[in-house]
Structure formats: structure tokens, C-alpha cells
Amino acid sequence: MMMRSAYEVFRKDVHSEFRTRYAMNALIMFVIVALSIILFSIGDESVTPGVLSGILWVIIFFSGMSGLSRSFVSEEERGTVLTLQLLTEPSAVYAGKLLFNLILTVSLNLFIAVMYVLLVQQFVVQSPAIFWVTILLGSAGIAAAATILAAIIAKANTKGTLYPVLAFPIMLPLLLTVMNATRLATEGAPFSEAAGEFQVLVAYTVVVIAVSVILFDFVWKD
């Protein structure tokens, strides 16, 4: 029952996304703008792989921050919160939104990563396995933290500016880990060397989702 309603919430979000293409259009433009600024500022300078790994995650963090709050803010703006509260239980709403954000983040970050590898010539991935696993696990962690924070800021007045402010201290352990793992990937480290990073990423995602499930009732209900 809960799985079914969660899936329905997810399907509703996918439908409204494909109808307006709000998130997709804005986010793809955001990524292109951010990438061009990076490319212009690099010019013909030689930049170390460590710095380039950091810049990749700066783009990913801020593109997530500009798109992922939509999931709850749009419900608040369209006044559909009450309807959802009446129709389904909170855990189903949370699961549906998490799934939507997860798929959005993974596909967006894969797009960013591909563009970054293609466009930034000095960024050479020597261990593709580490790199792509980092992108996937990092996206999952970002989606997990972003979903509960989006539910929180949807009730606040200054939504747009508050979101990265709240998210940064929460996501910093994740960001430091993925940046380190990406640096390992550019150095051509063997897969086993990044195992510790992957453990941290999985643990982080699981802990954040578990806490979110507990807290969501209090955040969602008025």
C-alpha cells in the first residue's frame, strides 16, 4: 500500500516535470553556464587534478542546490500540500520525493560528469571505475540530504538563499569524501584504495535516509 502510493507520488512528479520541463531546462542551462565560466577562467593555465576534482563537485553541489528544492517548494507554491497530506501518509510522500530526487540527481550528475570529462581536457580520469562509482554514490548521498532539507525550507520564507546555507554543513562530510575519491580516480589509484571512501558514502546515505524517515512526519505535518 505504502509502496504503491509512494510510486504514485513519484509518477505525479515525473508527469508534472515532463509537462513543464522546469527542472530539466533550468538545470541543463545552469550546468552549461557554470561549465563555460570554469572553462573561461581556466584558459590555458595548467591546473592540478586535485583542484579540478574539487571544481567538478562545486558544479554538482550548486546545480543540485538550484534544482532539488523544487520537489517540496513547488507543492507549497501550488498549494497542493494539503491535498497530499489528506490523500497519502507522510512516509509515502517522502519515499516518492526521494525517488524522484534520486533519479533527477543521478541523471543530472552523469550529464555533468560526461560534459566535464569531455570539455575540461586537463581532467583525465585514470581509474574510471572509481570515478563513476563516486559519481553514483555521491549523487545518492546528495539526493538523500537534499530531500529532507527541501522539505524543511519549503516552509520557510527565504527558500532560495537558505537552501545552500542549510545544506553546506550537512553535506560537507560527503563533499570532502567525493572530492578525495575523485582525486584518487585522476591519480589512477587501484579500486581498493577508494574502498574506505565508498564505505563512508554508503554509511552517510543510509544514516541520512534513516533520520529523514523518522523526522519527516514532524516536518511535513502542519
Added chain:
Amino acid sequence: MIRSTTGKALLSIWLTLVIVAGLAMPMVPVPRTWYELPWIPGLEQKARIILFHVPMAWVTLVAFISAMVYGIQFLKTKNLDYDLKSVNAAGLGTVFCILATVTGSIWAKFNWGSFWNWDPRETSIFILLLIYGAYFALRSSIEGAEKRAALSAAYSIIAGVTAPFFIFVMPRIMSGLHPGAKGDEGGAAPVAQLHMPPNMLVVFFASLLGFTMLYVWLFSVRMRISKLEEHH
């Protein structure tokens, strides 16, 4: 207990003694009497910071954890008194966090050569400062006391469960300058102060206790002020 005049007097005498002891106990190469501290090469008089800076950082952490625990209690009971406790604990925590950051930073300039080095513990206190900042930014942008209390409690809990990840993440990424950091002789032990001589250890724990009681007293004063404000 702290409300009473005796408690206040005891606390001020206690802290005065700690400060006098911390500043005035002479440092000599070979300590002979009970009041002499060892002269640590490379640290000299600068070693005294541990008696004041560490208690400040400790109170910052105590305040953060109590703000989170009061937040959990608010979510359980929906009693707004707990939210008041939570916000007062966080407010005091911010003050102590700034004090710990500033004292540590000034000390770092003289001992490590620059005000800020992104050493793991400097980074952790910076994160704590950011969390406190975000907590108050969130509070000021929500109308409605109940909603504000619930959301800020939720945020403090999320911050409380993700912050411990730094313990695992930091050592993998950076080497540290603080005692107890990676590569330090004592390993990654959280209480590296155990290398202190016994008389310094007594002053250290007296200071730790004094600062904690100072926090408890300030907290009770602030609670009374905010209760009075509520009634007007």
C-alpha cells in the same frame, strides 16, 4: 543550586582560582614543587592556552548536543518550553564557539605561523559555527512558533547525525597540527591531554568543570530572561 547566591559566589571563586592558577603557575625546566609546571620546548608560555581554549571548545559541543536533545524532547512533547531551552543553548553555544575559534586562531598565529591552517579540528569548529549560523538563519525565516520549533529541531538533529562523519572523513584527507591528530605520537586518541603532568591536569579539569558550570549558570539566566520576555 546555581540560582542561589552561594552557588554564584562559589562559581566566581572557582573560576577566579582557575584563571589565576592557569596564568600564574610558573613554568620551569624541571618542576620541583607542586605549583610549578614543566617548560615544554617549542610551546613555552603558550602551553597555557590548553587550560582555557579546550574548555571553551568543550562547552561549544555540550551546548550543541543539549540544543539537539531539547529539540528531540520538543518533537516528542510539543512543549514550547523545550524549544526555548534549545534556542538558548544554541545561542550560548554560538558565543563559546566564536570564543574558541578566536582564541585558537590567535594562538595558531604565534605557534603555527598563520591564523588559519584548515587543520581537522579547526575545520570541525568552523563547521560547528556554520551549523549554528544555519540554525539561526532557518529560525528567523519561519513564522509560527510551533513550525519554527519543529523545523529547527529537525535541522539540529540532521546536523547532529551527519557531523560525526567528520571523525572518519578528516583523517583520510588532511594531516593535523593539533595533538591527537594523524601522525602524532599519541595516535588518534581523543584525549591527548593525558600527557600533562598531574598538577596541570588538576587545573585543566577544574577549568573544564568551571566553564561547564559557567555555561549552566548563563543558561539558567537566559532562560529566566526569555521567560520574562514571553510574559510581556
